[in-house]
Amino acid sequence: MAAYLFYLPLGLCLFMAFALLALTQFTHRRATGTAELSTQRARLIRLVATALLLFALTGAIKHENSGFGGLLWAGLLSLCACTVALLLGWCPQIFSPLARLMAKPLPPERPTGKTETTLR
Amino acid sequence: MEPDFRRAMGWLHTWSGVVLGCILFAIFWMGTLSVFDIEIDQWMKPATRLPPAAQALPLESFRPSLNEAIAARAPFWNVELPNDRQSVASVHYRSKSGAVSHDIDPVSGHVLPDTGTLGASGFIFPFHYTLHIKLMNLGEWLVGLASMAMLVLCVSGVIIHRKIFAEFFTFRPRKQSRRLLLDLHNLSGVLGLPFHIILTFSGLTILGATFFPTGIKTLYPSPRGYFYEANSLSFLNTKPGQPGAPVVSLDETFKQANALWGGDRPETVLVFNPGKTTGRIAFFRSTEQQVVMNRDVVAFSSTTGELLSHPPAPRPIIRAQRFLSGLHFIHFHHWVLRWLYFVLGLGSCCMIATGYLFWQESRRARQAGTFGFRLVEGLSAGSITGIIIATLAFFISNRLLLPGAHILGVERAALEVWCFYLVWLATFLHGWFWPRGIWVSQSAAISILAALAAVLNWLTTGDHPLHTLSHRYLWPVGGMDLVLLAGSALALLTAIRLARRKQNATTAPRQPAGKTT
Amino acid sequence: MAQSGLKTTGRIILTLGGGYWATSASFVLFAFLMIACGLPRVEATTLSMMLAFLLYPCLILWVFGARRIGNPFVVFCALIVAGHIAPFFFSQGH
Incomplete structure (x- = not known):
């Protein structure tokens, strides 16, 4: 049973990565009732999300062998992305705390006024 | 991208989807169920719902069934041994009146009463790749055509999707039904894209020799030759031989194979041409713990018990092909992955269904x-x-x-x-x-x-x-x-x-x- | 529908017949080339089979995406001819 405990954090990691990616997009920020992110901030967050995805992949391969790990990662990828999309559709407000946290200024820099959504 | 090209792709996507969607849905639905074929078998055959045996049966306890196969002049006989998905063993051979298969009690070795059902492995799984149309292999060709269409649909779908990244996570449940259907179609299509493409492609490569018969015939004297060589089964390339030869003890022969594998169990034992002078015994090593279907087969002569072949580790290209077939067949034992396949398969079904419904919703008002x-x-x-x-x-x-x-x-x-x-x-x-x-x-x-x-x-x-x-x-x-x-x-x-x-x-x-x- | 019925029928026939035949021919052609390069026969066959399944959808998309079906038609003919001549050139490769 303990062996199965690995899949929960793996799924959560992927879920977080996709939630971060989704919340850099204008439509989803509006749905969660938060302001748009600055370009720089959005880029930084996308980088973090990509790192999370890669981290999950290495974790999965380390834990299983490369075949199972890769398949598991690819399968969970689709599933977690779908979950994020469905949750954003049905109850976007559960993402609001995360969305607000993403917009919080880091100590040394301040978000500039100019914003755009590169992904659009 | 020029609008003409996009419109052409849209046309292709719509109409190949509408024409072949019904076949595609059947294939994906049956494939999704086949993920749990052995489990469905147990549901459909109550007699096989048995606790696993503490100790494995000796292989010689399947001898009565082997003798039946010899008497029926069967071209082959095999036994699938119990594993952690299935606690009963099952024997199969083909007699003149058709395929025979029996489930064997893992403790006593007796044949279990037949429920009289094809079950999932006899009906649902073959439906997945033959549609049960036997005439001129038409079913397999239709499956091939539909799979090829699926690849084309995936690529053309990505091309015509205008805002693939902007609408990556878009799902608006409160919109009108047409918009909702398109959202669902895009969502299951785009997010499940790796699954759709890889599973379709690996399915095609599994049946590859069926779809290019002329090509194989140019390269090989017979298609069977290619099949045997690609699957490390060349030891099956024998003449029919004379009947009346004995089959040596399966357990004694297995000891040699066991030594070669360092103690692993086989998943299947095959006796080819049982009771003939050219008979073969082959042990297929279990590949439960890896995706690649390694086909580590140790083959012996069934009359003398002499070791005939033990293939070397496959080279990269063959290994890649076996990885693809392994990830399609899911013979490995990994419950999380198995459920993932099931859910993603349902996602593919959902994509096909919503595609159909969207086509109707966008035309309902006019026609x-x-x-x-x-x-x-x-x-x-x-x-x-x-x-x-x-x-x-x-x-x-x-x-x-x-x-x-x-x-x-x-x-x-x-x-x-x-x-x-x-x-x-x-x-x-x-x-x-x-x-x-x-x-x-x-x-x-x-x-x-x-x-x-x-x-x-x-x-x-x-x-x-x-x-x-x-x-x-x-x-x-x-x-x-x-x-x-x-x-x-x-x-x-x-x-x-x-x-x-x-x-x-x-x-x-x-x-x-x-x-x- | 953007195209006339006759043109569309032509495209469908070209993909199903010509596209398949051209894929099958290039499968043989590529396999012989690989064998000539020293790959064992079984690997050459397997590799070109897998590539053929990638080639065929590309050909289909090309036939439907191209403005005129003359180009795909000519290329398919060339592939088919080459695929059928190849066995005579490489017959010692068996």
């Missing part, structure tokens, strides 16, 4: 009464909800038919298949002649039938979910019951939602519904 629209409407009802209803009818008939039942000379196993096809035909007719409210009534039918199947399993075998879930060896049965109940609840919810939506539509200005006959 609801036309012949073409009515045709597709019935076709989609029969191929989406219809095949689900037919599968449930197959399960229910399995629980309701008495053992040994036959009507008009049709055996019990064939009766179940007849149930499947008759119900399936009925759903098509329903779709063509009474299209009004078709989705509500068919969803409701799914809901009732799924719940009925689970209840019938309880009534006929006494294995109710509480009992099955408390015993590890009954989990496959309990799991199937729970999936049936969950599906039933989901279908009920869908039916209620659809009915409510329809009521709202009647109070609002009505859109013209199809003619009623």
